[in-house]
Amino acid sequence: MIPTWRLRAAFARRLSAMYGAEVPAYTTLLEVTGEVNDEVARRDPDVRRDARRVAAERHGAIRVGTPGELRQAAQVFAALGMRPVGFYDLRDAATSAVPVVSTAFRPVEPDELDRNPFRVFTSMLTTADRRFFDAGLQARLETFLAGRTLFPPELLALAERAEREHGLVPDQAERFLTLAVAAFELSPEPVDRAWYRELARISAVAADIGGVTSTHINHLTPRVLDIDVLYRRMADRGITMIDEIQGPPRWDGPGVLLRQTSFRALDEPRTFREPDGSLTTGALRVRFGEVEARGIALSRTGRARYDALTAETDRRLAAEDGAATRQDVARPLWEAGFPRSERALAAGGLGYFTYAPAAARPRDGRRPPADLAGLLEHGWLTARPIVYEDFLPRSAAGIFTSNLTGHGTRDTARSGTHYDGHRLAEAIGRPVLDPFQIYAAQQDASLRRALDALGADDARRNLCPS
Ligand code: OOG
Ligand code: NI
Numbered sequence: 001m002i003p004t005w006r007l008r009a010a011f012a013r014r015l016s017a018m019y020g021a022e023v024p025a026y027t028t029l030l031e032v033t034g035e036v037n038d039e040v041a042r043r044d045p046d047v048r049r050d051a052r053r054v055a056a057e058r059h060g061a062i063r064v065g066t067p068g069e070l071r072q073a074a075q076v077f078a079a080l081g082m083r084p085v086g087f088y089d090l091r092d093a094a095t096s097a098v099p100v101v102s103t104a105f106r107p108v109e110p111d112e113l114d115r116n117p118f119r120v121f122t123s124m125l126t127t128a129d130r131r132f133f134d135a136g137l138q139a140r141l142e143t144f145l146a147g148r149t150l151f152p153p154e155l156l157a158l159a160e161r162a163e164r165e166h167g168l169v170p171d172q173a174e175r176f177l178t179l180a181v182a183a184f185e186l187s188p189e190p191v192d193r194a195w196y197r198e199l200a201r202i203s204a205v206a207a208d209i210g211g212v213t214s215t216h217i218n219h220l221t222p223r224v225l226d227i228d229v230l231y232r233r234m235a236d237r238g239i240t241m242i243d244e245i246q247g248p249p250r251w252d253g254p255g256v257l258l259r260q261t262s263f264r265a266l267d268e269p270r271t272f273r274e275p276d277g278s279l280t281t282g283a284l285r286v287r288f289g290e291v292e293a294r295g296i297a298l299s300r301t302g303r304a305r306y307d308a309l310t311a312e313t314d315r316r317l318a319a320e321d322g323a324a325t326r327q328d329v330a331r332p333l334w335e336a337g338f339p340r341s342e343r344a345l346a347a348g349g350l351g352y353f354t355y356a357p358a359a360a361r362p363r364d365g366r367r368p369p370a371d372l373a374g375l376l377e378h379g380w381l382t383a384r385p386i387v388y389e390d391f392l393p394r395s396a397a398g399i400f401t402s403n404l405t406g407h408g409t410r411d412t413a414r415s416g417t418h419y420d421g422h423r424l425a426e427a428i429g430r431p432v433l434d435p436f437q438i439y440a441a442q443q444d445a446s447l448r449r450a451l452d453a454l455g456a457d458d459a460r461r462n463l464c465p466s
Helices: 004-022 024-043 051-056 067-079 110-115 135-146 153-165 170-182 193-202 204-210 227-236 300-320 326-337 342-347 372-377 393-402 421-428 435-454 457-463
Strands: 058-064 083-089 100-106 119-125 219-222 258-273 279-294 353-357 381-385
Touching: 004 024, 004 051, 004 058, 004 110, 004 170, 004 219, 024 051, 024 219, 024 227, 024 258, 024 279, 058 067, 058 204, 067 083, 067 100, 067 119, 067 153, 067 170, 067 421, 083 393, 083 421, 083 435, 100 421, 119 204, 135 193, 135 204, 153 170, 193 204, 193 258, 204 279, 227 258, 227 279, 258 393, 300 326, 342 372, 342 381, 353 435, 372 381, 372 457, 435 457
Parallel strands: 058 119, 219 279
Antiparallel strands: 058 219, 083 100, 100 119, 258 279, 353 381
């Protein structure tokens, strides 16, 4: 039996090989990422511990058209031990027309993340949203989508079995992986020129999703340990990067959440069916390569602080009117408004950590203090950061938009169809998990164990009330 995590690792590996063959610049990105990661790991023993996980770490992005397609994608990912986590509404987060709502499929348990953390950011077109599609176009779009098959029945049957039995026997695993990777390859099927163009006028994303008869991996993203060095090296190799690194600035304090950047989408040859029925060769520019640096997961309080700093950076940047970069404006704000050390982040309840009794804790009969700050400061507990495993809506919207050719159109006088995590869960037919709850549960369990081991009864009552 090939267990779930081996299926996931093999899928990620094969998808990466397939995408490298389709988009050669992605292979360059992997090379440079590998170089940078080796250099950082040589310097930093802390990082070396995670090097194996980081070297294999990728996220992908796919886009589907309907709740039915999303449900099927969820079935394929369930076979790989990946569950929907988080709800992202990109319709309002983007300045251009991005008519989608999204979730991320990923492993949830810490040991599963350690084995292979592969995740896929998955977006669904909101065809009923009147800001983008009128009733006539909605109906034609839905008819078009209802007529296509993204995932063949044999793939879905194998996925159901893999989910039920927590793995597959080797022959079936091979068949499942072949079909699953093929479902995300770029299709040679001709693109209907007039239909694609009609959708692209409204939104390039809508055309990429609903203008073709299949889905494809949109990008794959390796994890890099120094994204600023990587950004410069890619530029040195002559690859055009987007203007900035998205997310928190580089600064002299703990790295948190997620910093991402990408190279611009490249022309890819595609076959078109012209209005007169003839076949021609043209190009579409939708797929790209992205890279990311992952930092510490933030609690709701920490996230609110991050969002406030981001909003303040926006305000000041607008006031500077082009005289300063985002990085220049953000850094001093962070230095004034964000904890400068991991310990302060932990003690302030802004970030998530796993806690353990310190090996060198006081053994002179003193009682451990009742508060987290005291336990850390006086050497009773050690705190190890929990890595942020999710995404940022604003960066996601930025990634979408920076790679679109046109801005599209949106009728802002109309209101959008309402979507939230519950509605998305109904569409998927599976619960959409709350990322904050996942991190908090992991942190709380470690803290409880550590305090019990220390016999820190006061702290236990104070910090773990339940
Ligand atoms: C997904 C964009 C979001 C990220 O890393 O934030 C994303 C897409 O372009 O389909 O992948
Ligand atoms: Ni991405």
